[in-house]
Amino acid sequence: MLKDTYCGDLRPSDAGRTVRLAGWVHRRRDHGGLTFIDLRDSHGIVQLVFNADNQATQDVAHRVRGEWCIAVEGEVRERAAETVNPNMPTGQVEVYPSSCQVLNESPTPPFYINEPADVDELLRLKYRYLDLRRPEVAESIRLRHEVVRYIRTFLCDRDFAEIETPTLIKSTPEGARDFLVPSRMRPGQFFALPQSPQILKELLMVAGFEKYFQLARCYRDEDFRANRVAEHTQLDLEMSFVTEDDVMGLVEELYTEIAKRFAKATLLAEPFPRLDYEDCMARYGIDRPDLRFGLEFVDISAAVASSGFQVFAGALAAGGQVKAIRVPGQAEMSRKEIDSLTEVAKSGGAKGLAWIGLTAAEVRSPIAKFLTGDELAAMRSLTGAETGDMLLIVADARATVASALHAVRDTLGDRLGLKDPDVLAFCWVTGFPLLEWRPEESRWDATHNPFSGFREEDRALLDTDPSKVIAKQYDLVLNGAEVGGGSVRINNRADQEKVLGMMGHSSEQQQERFGVILDALEFGAPPMGGVGMGIDRLLMMLTGTDNIRDVIAFPKASSGTDPLMSAPSPVDEAQLTELGLALRPAAKS
RNA sequence: GGCCCCGUGGUGUAGCGGCCUAACAUGCCACCCUGUCAAGGUGGAGAUCGGCGGUUCGAAUCCGCUCGGGGUCGCCA
Numbered sequence: 001m002l003k004d005t006y007c008g009d010l011r012p013s014d015a016g017r018t019v020r021l022a023g024w025v026h027r028r029r030d031h032g033g034l035t036f037i038d039l040r041d042s043h044g045i046v047q048l049v050f051n052a053d054n055q056a057t058q059d060v061a062h063r064v065r066g067e068w069c070i071a072v073e074g075e076v077r078e079r080a081a082e083t084v085n086p087n088m089p090t091g092q093v094e095v096y097p098s099s100c101q102v103l104n105e106s107p108t109p110p111f112y113i114n115e116p117a118d119v120d121e122l123l124r125l126k127y128r129y130l131d132l133r134r135p136e137v138a139e140s141i142r143l144r145h146e147v148v149r150y151i152r153t154f155l156c157d158r159d160f161a162e163i164e165t166p167t168l169i170k171s172t173p174e175g176a177r178d179f180l181v182p183s184r185m186r187p188g189q190f191f192a193l194p195q196s197p198q199i200l201k202e203l204l205m206v207a208g209f210e211k212y213f214q215l216a217r218c219y220r221d222e223d224f225r226a227n228r229v230a231e232h233t234q235l236d237l238e239m240s241f242v243t244e245d246d247v248m249g250l251v252e253e254l255y256t257e258i259a260k261r262f263a264k265a266t267l268l269a270e271p272f273p274r275l276d277y278e279d280c281m282a283r284y285g286i287d288r289p290d291l292r293f294g295l296e297f298v299d300i301s302a303a304v305a306s307s308g309f310q311v312f313a314g315a316l317a318a319g320g321q322v323k324a325i326r327v328p329g330q331a332e333m334s335r336k337e338i339d340s341l342t343e344v345a346k347s348g349g350a351k352g353l354a355w356i357g358l359t360a361a362e363v364r365s366p367i368a369k370f371l372t373g374d375e376l377a378a379m380r381s382l383t384g385a386e387t388g389d390m391l392l393i394v395a396d397a398r399a400t401v402a403s404a405l406h407a408v409r410d411t412l413g414d415r416l417g418l419k420d421p422d423v424l425a426f427c428w429v430t431g432f433p434l435l436e437w438r439p440e441e442s443r444w445d446a447t448h449n450p451f452s453g454f455r456e457e458d459r460a461l462l463d464t465d466p467s468k469v470i471a472k473q474y475d476l477v478l479n480g481a482e483v484g485g486g487s488v489r490i491n492n493r494a495d496q497e498k499v500l501g502m503m504g505h506s507s508e509q510q511q512e513r514f515g516v517i518l519d520a521l522e523f524g525a526p527p528m529g530g531v532g533m534g535i536d537r538l539l540m541m542l543t544g545t546d547n548i549r550d551v552i553a554f555p556k557a558s559s560g561t562d563p564l565m566s567a568p569s570p571v572d573e574a575q576l577t578e579l580g581l582a583l584r585p586a587a588k589s
Numbered sequence: 590g591g592c593c594c595c596g597u598g599g600u601g602u603a604g605c606g607g608c609c610u611a612a613c614a615u616g617c618c619a620c621c622c623u624g625u626c627a628a629g630g631u632g633g634a635g636a637u638c639g640g641c642g643g644u645u646c647g648a649a650u651c652c653g654c655u656c657g658g659g660g661u662c663g664c665c666a
Contacts, residue, residue, distance in 0.1 A: 027626075034623035051623065066616090085626055108617060111600055115627065117615090119600065122658055176665050196666095222665045223590095288666095347662085448666080475666085482666060534666080558659060 002071050002103075008044015012092045015078040021046070021095065022071035022103065024133065025064055026114050035061040038114075039072070039095075040135075046090040048072060048097055060100040067106040067113060067133075072097035121549070125563040128554055140543045140551050147262055147539065148215060151235060154254050160211040160237070165200040167193055167217065172513050174450060176220035179230070187580025193219035196532050198449060199517045201238040202489060205528040206520045213237040215535065224558045227481060227537060227548045231556070235484075238530030244472050244488050247529045248428055251476060251484065255538075259424050263542045268292065268425040272476075276431040285406030287432070290480030291425035293418035295409045297323045297401075300393070303378035309370035311354065315395035322395040323405055326383040327412060330390035331357035331364065337415075344411045345394055348404030354393040358385055410480070419479070421544055427477050434458075434471040435502065443504035448473050450500060451517070452487035453529075466502060476533070478541050486531030493521045 003022040010019070023041030030036075035050040035058060050061035064070060074097035085091035111119040113133050124131040131137055152162065171178045171192035178192035194200075196218045204212045216236040224230065239247060252272055259267050268291065280287055283296045301322045304312040312322050327333070338355055345353040356379070357364035363376065371379075385391055394404045413419050434454045435444040444466055446452065453472040454462075461468045472488035490496045496518055500510050510518060539551035549555035556562050576582065 029625050029628050030622085031625065031628075032622040034625080036625055036628085038626070047626065049624080080624085083624055083626090088626080091626085108599065112616075115615095117601065120596090120658075123600085220665065223663085225665085226660070228665070485666070532666085559657085563658095 003041075006043035007039050007041045007046040008090060010046050010076055010090045010093050010095070012078050014076045015093060017076045018073065019076055019095065020071065020073045021048075023069070025066055025068045025070060028061075028064060028066065030062060037061060037064065037070075039070070040133075042138075044089055045135075047085075047094040048074070049094050050097065050100070053096075054098060057097055057100045060102065061097075064100075064102065065106065065108075067109050067130075068102060069104040069106070071101045071103055073099045122557065122563055125549075125555065125557055128564045132553065137550070140539065140545070141553050143262060143543060144535075144539050144551055147258055147542065148535070150258060150261065151213075151215070151254065154257065155211075155213045155237070158211070158250070160213045161209055162214060163204060163209065163212050164214060165194070165197040165216065169194050169200075174446075176222050179219045179221045182579040182581055184579055195220050196234060197236050198451060198532075199514075201236060201530060202451065202517060202525075202528060203520055205238055205240045206523060206525045208240075208526075210240040210526075212239075212530075216532075218532075224556070224560060226546055227540060229536070229548055229552070229556060230560060232548075233535040235533040235535055236530070237486075237533070238528060240526040240528045242488065242527065242529045244430070244474055244529065247486060247488070247531055248474055251486075251531055251533065252426075252428075255426065255476070255533075258538070258542070259426075263424055264544065265422045265424045265541075268423050269427075272426040272428055274428040274430060277429055277433070278431065280429050281402055284409065285402035285404075287429050287475065288477045288480055288482045289427070289429075290410070290413060290419065291427055291477075292420050292423050292479060293413050293416075295325050295327065295412055295418070297325060297405050297409075298383045300324050300379050300382050303375055303382055304371075304395075307371065307375055309367055311352070311367075312395045315397075318397070320395065320397045321401055322393060323401050324379065324383050324391045324393045325405060325409055325412070326385045327390040327392060327416075328386075329388050330416075331359045331388050333357065333390050341392065341408055341411060344407045345392075345404045348407035349400045350394045350396055350404030353404075353408065354395070356391040356393070358387050358389050358391070360387055413480075423479075424541060425479055429475045429477055430473065432471045432473045432475075433467055434469040434473075434499070435466050437467060441504070444502045446499070446503060447471065448485065448487065450503060450514075451489045451496070453490045453495075454499075462498065462502070472529070474531075476531075478538075481537055481541070482534070483537045483541070484531050484533030486529065488527070488529035491521060491525045491527055493518050496521055 003020050005019040005021055007021055007023050021039060021041070023039045026038040026040035026045050028035065028037050033052055037048040037050070038045050039048050050058040052058065072095065074095045076093050076095050079092055079094055109130050110123060110127055111117065111130070113130060116136055132141065156162070168181060168191040171180065171190060175195050178195065181191040181193065183189045183191060194216070197214065197216050201212055214236045216234050217231055218234050219231050221230060256267065256270060273291065275289070277287060280289060282299070283289070285297060299321060301316055304322050305316060307313050315322060342353040354367050355365060356368065358380070379385070379391065383391060392408055394401050396404065432447050434447065434452060436447050438445050448471065455470045455472065458469040473485065474487065475485035476483050490499065497510060500514060505513065536548050536551055540546070540548055543551060545551065554564060561568065
């Protein structure tokens with residue numbers, strides 16, 4: 001090794017040692033006869049001092065520039081009291097090099113490495129190897145390593161086997177668009193990259209491994225979002241002979257430990273609250289509620305059941321509902337703000353947003369004239385509204401009220417500063433319907449995945465009222481984001497065929513698309529359940545970023561391309577020929 | 590695919606019809622400087638304003654198209 005000590009590790013106890021250091025020039029402060037260099041390596045930064053005591057070494061120090069890679073040998077000395085820098089971990093010591101060797105020079109980097117700066121993301125990604133030198137970026141990637149290491153230890157200690165599954169698998173029509181890989185040996189046929197190892201992990205349970213996990217790369221060829229990329233990493237886990245509670249309990253213990261060990265933020269509640277899907281939708285309008293703040297929905301339909309206000313009456317007559325959010329202390333909210341929230345509600349599908357400000361002086365509301373005193377009193381009673389509060393109301397079909405009021409609630413959470421970045425609000429959501437009707441396709445579809453089991457007591461409903469069948473499904477939600485989910489699976493062929501059939505797959509299609517799992521379920525498949533946990537999103541929460549690329553070493557850009565490697569890229573005609581492929585004229589290159 | 594925002598020296602911004610022969614900060618280069626830690630001082634180099642076309646006497650500034658980036662809806666767990 002060219003070095004025997006890490007820069008960031010030096011402490012007063014090292015004083016007197018002669019150390020060999022190597023790293024990058026973080027910053028240089030040249031006073032002429034005295035030069036300081038902050039030397040950075042993977043463990044941190046330490047100050048080097050060059051003076052006239054060693055002219056040859058100081059000459060090198062003069063010549064050196066930012067991000068040059070250098071090695072030094074020198075003595076560690078404790079700093080004089082007045083020169084201690086309390087802002088850095090190594091601030092009580094400094095190193096006096098007796099030799100300084102330039103290992104490699106560097107041009108001026110394309111952006112600042114030695115100070116936090118909001119640099120264009122494309123540039124950062126193009127020079128990701130420099131971006132990753134920035135301590136705050138490197139820290140996230142390093143934290144990711146620590147979390148993953150902990151996950152491995154935790155699961156290995158509990159008898160889980162880490163097993164890899166293929167990345168070249170079979171394309172299935174379910175779920176997201178597949179990434180396809182052409183087969184050279186079978187021209188005209190394609191592999192797909194896995195959206196998750198779902199079927200494979202069930203096969204591992206059939207095989208008798210009982211407890212399996214994997215940090216699996218999962219691929220979906222869909223458009224990106226701030227928290228969504230084409231390839232993400234999932235903690236994939238499956239267990240035999242378990243109930244929902246067994247899986248949730250294990251995951252909860254793991255995530256509680258991770259939060260306590262690695263997060264700056266603190267857990268809001270332990271154990272994690274469990275919300276029933278219906279209840280959750282009624283109170284928050286979404287199946288992934290942000291529990292860091294209240295502003296729950298209140299159904300005020302009863303208060304306005306015979307209202308003369310046509311918007312309310314009409315919605316109720318059409319089988320809809322009227323729901324309100326009570327916003328404490330916001331009775332005097334500006335018209336501009338209310339108008340803005342109205343737009344938010346409209347983007348959620350509502351036709352408008354009714355509002356009632358309960359100021360001390362009056363009932364401030366454009367709809368006050370349509371409401372009787374009794375109706376207002378009933379609304380106040382139901383919502384618990386007090387003087388000074390604002391009521392925001394949407395009247396519409398059930399699903400529209402949910403989406404519109406959720407949009408309003410979410411926006412209020414941001415604007416009123418209710419989303420405390422130092423709080424981790426986990427919750428489980430359970431009791432999802434197994435199936436939802438797709439009217440445009442005249443078939444049922446799985447709300448999560450087609451292998452989720454269902455409550456035995458609901459079996460008869462599969463034939464009579466499938467929408468009422470409750471899945472053995474559970475989602476883990478954190479601060480309004482789904483960070484994982486799973487289920488106890490169907491483990492017999494008849495039930496699996498039944499569900500697939502309801503989803504519109506003919507017997508032939510079932511055998512062609514899902515034959516492997518259907519066949520396997522016949523051979524004494526054990527009861528089994530598991531989860532897929534989004535590791536990238538977990539790291540986002542732990543590091544407090546809202547950009548998923550911050551927790552991935554080499555991420556794709558939002559456009560789905562890789563600015564670092566310049567991928568995707570055209571390929572040689574010969575490669576296409578070998579694969580039996582020809583490009584359509586319309587395809588842009 | 591729809592919608593919104595952005596694109597000015599290396600980096601981050603300002604300028605939003607003539608005052609721009611494009612400003613500021615930082616970085617970079619040179620010189621001075623022995624205790625700084627975002628070192629300091631003096632001097633200097635550096636962008637024709639993403640691209641194309643148009644409007645205008647005149648465009649970084651207005652319009653259209655286009656390319657690139659970010660966000661969002663659709664899509665997707």
